[in-house]
Amino acid sequence: MNDRDPNDRDALVAERLAAVHERIARAGGTGVTVLPVTKTFGIEACWAAYRAGCTAVGENYAQEIVAKFGGLELPFHVHFIGQLQSNKVRQLAPLVAVFESVDRASVVAELAKRTPGVPVLVQVSAGHEQGKGGCEIGDAPALVRLAQEAGLEVRGLMTVGPTTGGPEEARAGFRAVRALTDRLGLAVCSMGMTADLEVAVQEGSTEVRVGSALFGERPPFRTLVR
Numbered sequence: 001m002n003d004r005d006p007n008d009r010d011a012l013v014a015e016r017l018a019a020v021h022e023r024i025a026r027a028g029g030t031g032v033t034v035l036p037v038t039k040t041f042g043i044e045a046c047w048a049a050y051r052a053g054c055t056a057v058g059e060n061y062a063q064e065i066v067a068k069f070g071g072l073e074l075p076f077h078v079h080f081i082g083q084l085q086s087n088k089v090r091q092l093a094p095l096v097a098v099f100e101s102v103d104r105a106s107v108v109a110e111l112a113k114r115t116p117g118v119p120v121l122v123q124v125s126a127g128h129e130q131g132k133g134g135c136e137i138g139d140a141p142a143l144v145r146l147a148q149e150a151g152l153e154v155r156g157l158m159t160v161g162p163t164t165g166g167p168e169e170a171r172a173g174f175r176a177v178r179a180l181t182d183r184l185g186l187a188v189c190s191m192g193m194t195a196d197l198e199v200a201v202q203e204g205s206t207e208v209r210v211g212s213a214l215f216g217e218r219p220p221f222r223t224l225v226r
């Protein structure tokens with residue numbers, strides 16, 4: 001992706017985005033947003049997604065966000081979807097429009113201090129995945145309330161399905177997260193990635209976060225950690 005001819009890259013990303021929209025439609029989704037996940041890909045991937053019609057990109061790593069977007073005026077938003085550490089909030093605050101991975105009180109406090117009123121999603125683990133962040137589903141209502149009381153604009157919930165065992169493994173968790181989104185009166189339910197977006201859409205996702213279906217394989221995680 002990173003070393004392609006720009007016109008080819010734009011055409012390829014546009015074609016792959018159309019294929020993702022097709023998958024969503026076949027799963028019965030309407031009005032589902034696609035958040036292109038551009039972590040590990042250069043800013044060219046973000047521009048290609050933007051030119052294909054996307055208005056935001058998802059990124060996971062604070063250092064990468066600063067290196068990629070620092071000092072730029074961007075016509076698209078950056079959503080933070082990675083594991084969020086309180087000590088990274090200050091540098092992320094000017095660059096990130098929505099924090100999708102708020103999963104504990106200390107992060108709520110830091111966001112309220114550094115970027116008052118910022119839009120957020122509360123990340124729920126739904127019993128899925130160790131090491132992907134997210135609060136227990138039973139703790140989510142209190143965390144949502146805490147974030148609201150701290151003045152953050154809580155738009156909804158986010159969850160990451162299991163990455164092993166196939167997409168059906170995600171269904172029960174996705175259903176529970178959508179039910180809780182509704183019960184809390186929230187609008188956004190961000191769930192589903194390249195491998196499990198059909199199940200997520202069937203269970204009521206309003207936003208799928210899609211990386212490899214748009215940009216190809218990512219380099220192994222190890223090479224990304226500085």
Ligand SMILES: *Cc1c(COP(=O)(O)O)cnc(C)c1O
Pocket residue numbers: 037039060081082160192193194195209210211212213
């Ligand atoms: C990387 C990532 C994605 C995109 O994953 P793909 O399988 O490449 O679509 C979505 N959500 C989160 C939280 C991620 O870290």
